[in-house]
Amino acid sequence: MDLETVKSKLHAMNFRLTQEREWVLRVFMESGEMFTAMQLYDRVKEQYNKVGLTTVYRLFEVLTKLRLVTPFLIDGEIYYTFCSGGHHHHFVCLDCHRVKNIYGCEMDTRDFSEIGKIEYHRMDLFGHCENCQGSVPSC
Amino acid sequence: MDLETVKSKLHAMNFRLTQEREWVLRVFMESGEMFTAMQLYDRVKEQYNKVGLTTVYRLFEVLTKLRLVTPFLIDGEIYYTFCSGGHHHHFVCLDCHRVKNIYGCEMDTRDFSEIGKIEYHRMDLFGHCENCQGSVPSC
DNA sequence: GCCTTATAGAAAAACATTTTCTATAAGCGT
DNA sequence: ACGCTTATAGAAAATGTTTTTCTATAAGGC
Numbered sequence: 001m002d003l004e005t006v007k008s009k010l011h012a013m014n015f016r017l018t019q020e021r022e023w024v025l026r027v028f029m030e031s032g033e034m035f036t037a038m039q040l041y042d043r044v045k046e047q048y049n050k051v052g053l054t055t056v057y058r059l060f061e062v063l064t065k066l067r068l069v070t071p072f073l074i075d076g077e078i079y080y081t082f083c084s085g086g087h088h089h090h091f092v093c094l095d096c097h098r099v100k101n102i103y104g105c106e107m108d109t110r111d112f113s114e115i116g117k118i119e120y121h122r123m124d125l126f127g128h129c130e131n132c133q134g135s136v137p138s139c
Numbered sequence: 140m141d142l143e144t145v146k147s148k149l150h151a152m153n154f155r156l157t158q159e160r161e162w163v164l165r166v167f168m169e170s171g172e173m174f175t176a177m178q179l180y181d182r183v184k185e186q187y188n189k190v191g192l193t194t195v196y197r198l199f200e201v202l203t204k205l206r207l208v209t210p211f212l213i214d215g216e217i218y219y220t221f222c223s224g225g226h227h228h229h230f231v232c233l234d235c236h237r238v239k240n241i242y243g244c245e246m247d248t249r250d251f252s253e254i255g256k257i258e259y260h261r262m263d264l265f266g267h268c269e270n271c272q273g274s275v276p277s278c
Numbered sequence: 279g280c281c282t283t284a285t286a287g288a289a290a291a292a293c294a295t296t297t298t299c300t301a302t303a304a305g306c307g308t
Numbered sequence: 309a310c311g312c313t314t315a316t317a318g319a320a321a322a323t324g325t326t327t328t329t330c331t332a333t334a335a336g337g338c
Contacts, residue, residue, distance in 0.1 A: 016304050016315055037295080052318040057295065073212040076326085078294090091254045100254055106245040107262070115230045115239055118266040123246070127257040155284055155335050176326080191287040196326065215295080217325095 001084035003029060006068060015062055020055050023048040034072060034081040034097050070122065089123040095132035140223035142168060145207060154201055159194050162187040173211060173220035173236050209261065228262040234271035 003025060007017050027044045028035065035043065041056045060080050063069040072079045072092060081090070081099045087108070091100040102125065112118050142164060146156050166183045167174065174182065180195045199219050202208040211218045211231060220229070220238045226247070227240040241264065251257050 011305095014315085018304070018316060020317065054296085054319085055317060058316080071212055073210055073217065076217075078212065078215075091251070091257075093255060094258060102251075102254065107264075112230070112241075112264060112266075115241065115264070116232060116266045116268040117272060118230075118264050119233060120266075121262065121264040123260065123262040125246075125251060125254070125257050125260040127251075127255045127259075129255040133256060150336095153284085157285065157335070159286065177324095193288085193327085194286060197285080 001029075001068075006084075009066055009068070010062070013062075013066065020051045021059055023051060024056055024059050029082050032082075032098065034079040034092070034099050036077055036079055040080075072124070089125070091125040091127065091129070093129035093132055094126055095128055098129060100129070140168075140207075145223075148205055148207070149201070152205065159190045160198055162190060163195055163198050168221050171221075171237065173218040173231070173238055175216055175218055179219075211263070228264070230264040230266065230268070232268035232271055233265050234267055237268060239268070 003022070006025060006029070007022075010017055010021075024040065024044050027047055028040060031043070037053065037056050037060060041051070041053045044051055044056070060069060060071075063082075064071065064080075068082065068084055069080045070083045070090070072081065072090075074092070074094075074097070079097065085101075086103070087105055088101040088103050089105065091102055093099075102123075105123070107121055107123065142161070145164060145168070146161075149156055149160075163179065163183050166186055167179060170182070176192065176195045176199060180190070180192045183190055183195070199208060199210075202221075203210060203219075207221065207223055208219045209222045209229070211220065211229075213231070213233075213236070218236060225242070226244055227242050228244065230239040230241055232238075241262075244262070246260055246262065
C-alpha cells in the first residue's frame with residue numbers, strides 16, 4: 001500500500017492529512033521495520049524534522065483503529081508494524097526486529113463456531129532471520 | 140498442569156517456592172482467566188492475603204521466562220494467561236477476556252526455512268465467546 | 279539448627295502513555 | 309482566494325504502570 005492510499009483512508013474517516021503525519025507515515029512505511037513510539041520519533045527527527053512524540057502516539061492510535069498497524073509486545077515493549085493489503089501473518093526477527101509477511105492462512109478454512117464468534121485472528125512467528133543467524137545481529 | 144508441577148519447575152530453575160508465590164499461583168491457575176498484574180494482585184488479596192504488587196510482577200516475569208504464561212496486549216493493557224501442557228493456541232473473548240485453548244496446529248507442518256529459523260510461534264483468535272454474544276457481556 | 283542467598287514488600291525512581299491547553303493549519307464552502 | 313470551522317500539533321503536566329532499591333525475612337541445602 002502506498003502513502004496516497006493511506007491518505008485517502010485517513011481522509012475517509014475524517015482525519016486530516018497534516019504535514020507532520022505525512023513525515024511520520026513516510027518514514028514508517030518506507031522502512032519495513034517495527035518501531036516503538038520513541039524509536040519512530042527519533043527516526044523521523046533524523047530524516048525530516050522534529051515532530052512531537054505525542055503526534056507519533058496519536059498516529060499509531062489512529063492507524064491501529066484503521067487496522068493499518070499491528071502492535072507487538074516484545075520483551076515488555078510495544079512495537080508497531082505497518083500492515084496492509086490482504087490477510088497475512090508475520091515473522092518477527094528477535095534480533096533485528098524486522099518483519100516479514102507470510103501469506104497463505106490455513107485458519108480461514110477451519111470452523112471455530114463452537115468456540116465463539118471470531119472477529120479476527122493473528123499469527124506471529126518469532127525467530128532469527130537470515131541476516132541474524134550468526135552470533136551477532138547483522139542488521 | 141497442577142501446582143505441584145509448576146513448583147517443581149520453579150525449583151528446577153533455582154527459584155524458591157515461597158508462601159506468597161503459592162498464593163498467587165493458586166489464584167492464577169485455578170481461575171482460567173487472564174489478568175493484568177493489578178487485577179491478579181486484587182484477586183489474591185480477596186481470596187488469600189495481601190501480597191506485594193511487586194511480587195506479582197516478579198512472578199509473571201519468572202513464569203514468562205519458563206514459558207508458563209503468555210502475555211497478551213489488549214487495548215494497550217498487558218494481560219497474562221497461564222499456559223502449559225502441549226502446544227496450543229488461544230481464543231480470547233474481547234468482552235470477558237476469558238481464554239480457551241485451541242489444539243491442533245497446521246503451522247507445525249509448514250516449512251519456513253526460507254524465512255528464518257523459527258524459535259516459536261503464536262496464534263490468537265479474538266472474538267466473542269458463547270456467553271458474551273448478547274449485547275451485554277454476561278460473564 | 280545453621281548458613282547462604284533468593285525473595286518479600288514498602289518506598290522511591292524510572293518510564294511510558296495520556297491528557298490538557300492554546301495556537302495553528304487543514305479542508306470545506308463560498 | 310478568503311474565511312470559517314474544527315481537527316491537530318506540540319509543550320507541559322498529569323497519570324498510570326513497571327522497575328529498582330533497600331532491608332528484613334524465610335527458603336532450602338548442608
